[in-house]
Amino acid sequence: MASYKLVYFNVMGLGEPIRFLLSYGGVEFEDIRVNHSSEEWANMKPMTPFGQLPTLEINGKVYSQTLSICRYLAKQFNLLGKTDLDTLQIDAIASALYDFRRLAISSYYRETDPALKAKKKIDVMTRVYPFYLSKLEDLAKNNGGYLHGNQLSYADLFFVAISDSLNTAYESDITEDKPHLKSLKEKVLAHENIKSWIEKRPKLEF
Amino acid sequence: MASYKLVYFNVMGLGEPIRFLLSYGGVEFEDIRVNHSSEEWANMKPMTPFGQLPTLEINGKVYSQTLSICRYLAKQFNLLGKTDLDTLQIDAIASALYDFRRLAISSYYRETDPALKAKKKIDVMTRVYPFYLSKLEDLAKNNGGYLHGNQLSYADLFFVAISDSLNTAYESDITEDKPHLKSLKEKVLAHENIKSWIEKRPKLEF
Incomplete structure (x- = not known):
């Protein structure tokens, strides 16, 4: 092993x-x-x-x-989907989640200049979070409660793994008005x- | 097709x-x-x-x-290497090249605030370029003239594809004192x- x-x-x-x-x-x-x-x-x-x-x-x-x-x-x-095109889509979602986290945490929340942070906060709260959360909720809605292909992939685990940090920076629960993301998170967290x-x-x- | x-x-x-x-x-x-x-x-x-x-x-x-x-x-x-661990290393190099480009072009060169751009320029020219170029030159030296595994991978193509932009932002040829990167670039460009x-x-x- x-x-x-x-x-x-x-x-x-x-x-x-x-x-x-x-x-x-x-x-x-x-x-x-x-x-x-x-x-x-x-x-x-x-x-x-x-x-x-x-x-x-x-x-x-x-x-x-x-x-x-x-x-x-x-x-x-075995979390890469069935076909190479499934893998491409799962990779793309994980990559978008990585971008989302970078904008919300590394770029905005970790900003040390208070004026710059205040400026970034407006963009992050009014554009970045709503944009990504809406795209992700649509994916979960259209893929049987997962982010792709009606089955668990590493994109789902990636989402749940970064969701607590995203909550902290958002000062709120990101799944609050997102029933499909909320249910996805519960499913992943229920895995033994x-x-x-x-x-x-x-x-x-x- | x-x-x-x-x-x-x-x-x-x-x-x-x-x-x-x-x-x-x-x-x-x-x-x-x-x-x-x-x-x-x-x-x-x-x-x-x-x-x-x-x-x-x-x-x-x-x-x-x-x-x-x-x-x-x-x-x-067929540009992902032989084993899953080869693929991991090739992916990691491509991902580092992506980071390098982001720091050199998207973050520094495209910066519209002249004062901030001047500040970023110092970091990019004295730290970012030397750091990545030295790491990449070492890889090419230790992998038979390729970035990984003594054979062509998509990381090599990625490097050559972004090298002209990197030259423009660097105001100089990035392969000038890097004989292994220079030879890698020539090999890729010679492919029919x-x-x-x-x-x-x-x-x-x-």
Whole structure:
């Protein structure tokens, strides 16, 4: 059996979709959490493949880039759909979720300049959130309660894994008026392996 | 045979890696170019899967997200490496190239505020370019003149497809002191189908 070591910061962030996938797959993994402001990270940063975390070590070899890692794990755990065109659509949704998170969290919520943050907040609250949530709700509505193809894919796990951070930045529950997204989240959280992970993971805001 | 219709703006940008892949694969495609400031785009935008171009229509169905489209085409044209772990590494490199382009072009070069652009320029020129170019040169050096696995992958095509834009923003040839990247670029450009594409494509700066 393969050995997995995830290295990320002590937040849900971009590590959480990977933790969800590893948990869903029922494989053991080391969940290393580095302090972002530490000397440890400053020393480690230049040694990572592209200066970033998360990285996932698989049998001793280090891989990077969140979506690439998720897609690899999705393939191992049969979460890429039936055909190559299904995979394309599932990849595109996961990629859009990644963009959504970047705009809402990395760009807006993590902005340190208060004036710039206030300006970004207007755009994020009135355009970004409504736009993506409406597109995602339509997908869930038209795909039998999943984001694609009437069956669970890694795009669904990705959505639920980032949804708590999206709630925090939105200062509200993103699924409130979105019954299909709400039900999708409940379905994913009811999966036995995901449930165990949620119970044992550190309780964090992001 | 599948029918392909690419819709993007009249720049190389994120469309060019897709155009490279379709050309490499030797398939016919419609190369639709929309004016970014036009009413046509304003009307079209809400109808796209996630409010963005490029999109690729495959047999009449519209798909989005540059990297997802590239990966799908790479699979059809056998440019994803030999094993799932090769694919993970190739995906990660393509994803890092996407980040590199975003920082150098979308974030810095397209910045409209002159003061902010000047500030970003310092970071981009002294940190972003040297960092990514050095990582990429090392990969080409250690992988037999390709970015991964001693053979051509879609990451190589992606690199060459964005290299002209990267040159423009850098105000210099990014391969100047990078002999392995220079030789990789020459190899890709010497491929018959890519050569034909370069000859017939519109001549643009980005």
